[in-house]
Amino acid sequence: MKTTMHIIGLQLEAVIGCYDWERDRPQPLSLDLHLDVDTQIASVSDAISDATDYAKISAQVTKLVGESRF
Secondary structure (H helix, E strand, O other): OEEEEEEEEEEEEEEOOOOOOOOOOOEEEEEEEEEEEEOHHHHHHOOHHHOOOHHHHHHHHHHHHHHOEO
16 A cells, blocks of 8 residues: 655755855755655554654655755
């Protein structure tokens, strides 16, 4: 079973921009994520450990974006 998970308004900071002054320091960003996730195992087991972890995904995206230089 697949469903779409939404993480709306994830607040983070990243070094982005074209100009040197933009790339001088991290800038605030707000991201909306729409992810297709497979919920079959969690729906059968009814175990929280099998569910998709919003906090873990948000932390991974924040880490990835924070380490990147766009």
